[in-house]
Amino acid sequence: AQSVAQPEDQVNVAEGNPLTVKCTYSVSxxxxxxxxVQYPNRGLQFLLKYITGDNLVKGSYGFEAEFNKSQxxxxxxxxxxxxxxxxxxxxAVRHYTGGFKTIFGAGTRLFVKA
Amino acid sequence: GAGVSQTPSNKVTEKGKYVELRCDPISGHTALYWYRQSLGQGPEFLIYFQGTGAADDSGLPNDRFFAVRPEGSVSTLKIQRTERGDSAVYLCASSLLAGDNEQFFGPGTRLTVL
Known part of the structure; x- marks a missing residue:
């Protein structure tokens, strides 16, 4: 079965420092x-996606993500x-199994301190 | 342009009652998704439509839940004999096509079953 794990409930980082939010998945x-991303009192917004090609994908607001197939x-x-x-x-991960069901992780709250 | 809209924004009902939640997707989007999000959790897939047909309804928890999209645009999620455990935010999303397209989310309907 498909699954997504976000091992950190919360990530704290100082403004100006690099940030990483972790995600691992299991899918055949x-x-x-x-x-x-979900801001308070606002709907979920798309940041970026990996479909195929270059393992480093760039998205909105300066975010990027690295796909690592072996890990x-x-x-x-x-x-x-x-x-x-x-x-x-x-x-989130989506896998074709006759349909395109999307599985979301539990979420990670990011706090950036000034 | 207009995004995904959901009505009502809040719904309070009593245990055992019937409720309908409505979703208006972005015009021209053929795929429509329903999710349920409980506090502290990621969105949980319920069902998705490609056009008028339910392409994958494997996430519906039981036969009290049903969704329709008769004309391939607006969708209604119907819950019969509501239970307190149904209380959650119900999210709707749409995408141009299913597959690798990103989803655009509505603000959600907060359902409270007393």
């Missing part, structure tokens, strides 16, 4: 991988965190 075959990971990164990046981040 080739996955489609996504990151979404089945898709960690979200940003070289320099901003206070405004503080939000809830969700990793």
């Amino acid at each position: 075959g080739n996955p489609y991988l996504f990151w979404y 089945t990971s898709f960690h979200l990164k940003k070289p320099s965190a901003l206070v405004s990046d503080s939000a809830l981040y969700f990793c």
Whole structure:
């Protein structure tokens, strides 16, 4: 069965420092991988996706993610965190099994301190 | 342009009652998804439509839950004989196509079953 793990409930980082939010997945075959962000009182917003090709994908707001097939990971990164990046981040995997069911991780709350 | 809208934004009902939750996707989006999000959890897949048909309804928890999309646009999630455990935020999302397309989420309907 498909699954997504976000091992950290919360990540704390100082403004200006690099940030990493971890995600690992379990799925047979080739996955489609996504990151979404949820700001308070707002809906989930798409950040970036990996479908195929270059393992490093770039997305919105300066975020990027690296697909590592051998480690089945898709960690979200940003070289320099901003206070405004503080939000809830969700990793998601989609796999074709006759349909395109999407499985989300439990989420990681990012706190960026000024 | 207009995003995904959901009505009502909040719904309070009593145990045993019937409720309907509505989703208006982005115009032209053929795929529509329903999720349920409980506090502290990621979105849990319920069902997705490709056009008018339910392409994957494997996430519906039991036969009290049903969803329709009769004209391939607006969708309604119907819950019969509501239980307290049904209390959650119900999210709707749409995408241009299923597969590798990113999903655009609505603000959700917060359902409280007393």
